[in-house]
Amino acid sequence: MPKIGVLAIQGDFLEHGKMLDAISIDWSEVRLPDQLEGLDGLIIPGGESTTIVQLMDIYGFRDAIKRRSSEGMAVWGTCAGMIVIARKLLDRRPEPLGLMNIEVSRNAFGRQVDSFETDIQVSSIEGDPIHAIFIRAPVVTNVGPEVEIIAEVEDGKPVAVKQGKLMATSFHPELTDDTRLHELFCRLSSS
């Protein structure tokens, strides 16, 4: 069984923890870089990406996460987390980590009054569509050749992507009762 960490600097990290509890996965809060040691997977939760990156840099997470990722730790970013792990951001800030070969645009659907929920089909997930909650959500505007688009909305905007042991979603599976994406990430972490 994989050991999963949830970055607990700011945002809805406890909601991710509840999802992992629901599928009986051993998880821990990660507040400082040395807590990354021994993890098979790291979830970077929803929150404010500028705040999360600011604090990650202060505590020296940037290099530590890159190193652990190159050693085989899986990483999944949801919403703000997608922004954090992107290679390039179309907005002036924050400075992303550059883990995943995707280009991302922040608040791509508009302001809070434009936040929405809808059902989407995710190609790696069997069965019913996933109910996806988009809150001031980013979208992927460009992907490298090694990146697989596993879900998109309306005019083909990618909202879920996979690259090796990296995953990113624009939406918040942790705000639903559907644990299938968490199960997918745990399988990725153990692989």
Next chain:
Amino acid sequence: MAIETKPDTGTWTVKSGLAQMLKGGVIMDVVTPDQAKIAEDAGAVAVMALERVPSDIRKMGGVARMSDPKMIAEIIEAVTIPVMAKARIGHFVEAQVLEALGVDYVDESEVLTPADENNHISKDDFKVPFVCGARDLGEALRRIGEGAAMIRTKGEAGSGNIVEAVRHARKVLGQINHIKSMEADELMATARDLKAPYELVKGIHESGELPVVNFAAGGISTPADAALMMQIGVDGVFVGSGIFKSERPDIMADAIVKATTHFNDPHMLAEVSKGLGDAMPGLDIRTMPESEQLATRGC
């Protein structure tokens, strides 16, 4: 991979969900685009755009209203983090204006002079989410019943004194614990005594927590104040006058953000509390006439 259903906007999930994303963070009052940028640089999760911070509203007296939409629009333009703005209690047209401006959260706030002494805004009628102040659980649940998607303690805004925020947070959390441990047949009488919707009281009995995110506000002026509120059990903090009325706003903003993340680490708190200069001047609530206490507005 095509879309399955028409997307829904303004739902309860997306309204209360934005507050979930703010957890563990600091929301700062700002009066100019420059202050908004300082707040964003320090790692604020959102800013509250207003013309005067509460301590100045207190000094000015008179009627305090919604801020100039031009100034709110400039702050929205200046930062990428969510922008909140205040409407007077019961002033649903000010809230309509704020929604039209594109603010991300409306604070129906006792810091402004109430427009309606009996009724709050019917918040379910809006797509923009609302945060409201509360001094106890009954007040919090009445606001949630009207559609508030986030709650904060009222504290005593602009006082620089944490005592009221502590009182209100302890009261709300204590009442939640009490309801959690009750027998089911006591819930109706409790709803009656709290003047709160029965369904919400029942929900707390079952889940053991508020159905929305709960922040502290009103009197937080140091990193230790912020960490105190977090340890008492709130989800995050609002800092009003405490940052831009301190001697070194940029350093104070930075320190309060770090203290809110590492609220349980006294060594980190000691480090960030060093050399901050003077905090804002404070007021003793016990010598304050009730007519000057903002927390008593709206209930």
